[in-house]
Amino acid sequence: MRLCIKEPIPEVRIAISVLEVAVDAHLAGDEDLAAAKFREANCPITWQWLNEAWTKVHKNVVLKRPEGDTQEIPKSDRDPDRNITQCIKDLVLERDGYRCRYCGLPVVHADIRKIARQLYPNEVPWNPRIAAEQHSAFQAVWLQFDHVEPHSHGGKSSIENVVITCALCNFGKDRFTLRQLDIEDPRLRPPVLTNFDGLERLRQAAPSPVRSSRVVKERRLKPCNDPSEAIGFNAEAFFFEGAYISSGYVNIPPVNGKARWFKLSDTVQGEVAVRNGVKGCVIHCARELLDRRGIHADDYLVRPEQFLTY
């Protein structure tokens, strides 16, 4: 049994220490050094480490149906509060500190990345639609709150079931159970508290108030509808990173080198959606429509609880 999906490589830890130097340089008034260090921290090897554990989550599964594992439960039996309240988040952060409970990586709140991006827009790129065009160190340290036992398996949004994680450990875990991923329950190990402050010291340098992503999510995002209710029993949901809706079509960035379009109709519905922190579109349709376009449906299949729609 392993501690996490993918052991952090030394280059990732180095990138995080470079981020620290960048923040301290900025706070000391050395903007040239800060810019150089933010640029240096954005190294391709970190993105290579994240990808594909982040983007092709089904590859993280070790056992599809482990004996004695928990099962999905009916929606009516699940915790009605899938979203974790701010109060629980505060308590979890106080308990765990800025450190992933699975792999031990230091983690940083998204607000800090937004401040860094406001200060150094060229050195801290962040394309919300394309994961490969985001600052790789800020991706790696992106603080997350993970349901250890998946919500769909009866896991509660409680302090007992929620832990701090890095992006790879949360996004890579997706809807799978610890047994499916062959990962030890992190709650069996006490949190390791360190002096790392999550780069929170950069908040004092914020050029304008950074709107909390939590507020945005609560106001604008909602759990999606069950597609089968909308367009028939054989419809499934497929998420495409970077896709967008325009003039009655869902436009999909190249898959195997070829861009594709889906015309919206009674049998094809599209929604702008966010999955694992990346924007794109969910298409609700029969999988045959993907097959006809040469797209392997299972690579894009998602369940309603796996994404949020606008």
Ligand SMILES: [Zn+2]
């Ligand atoms: Zn981690």
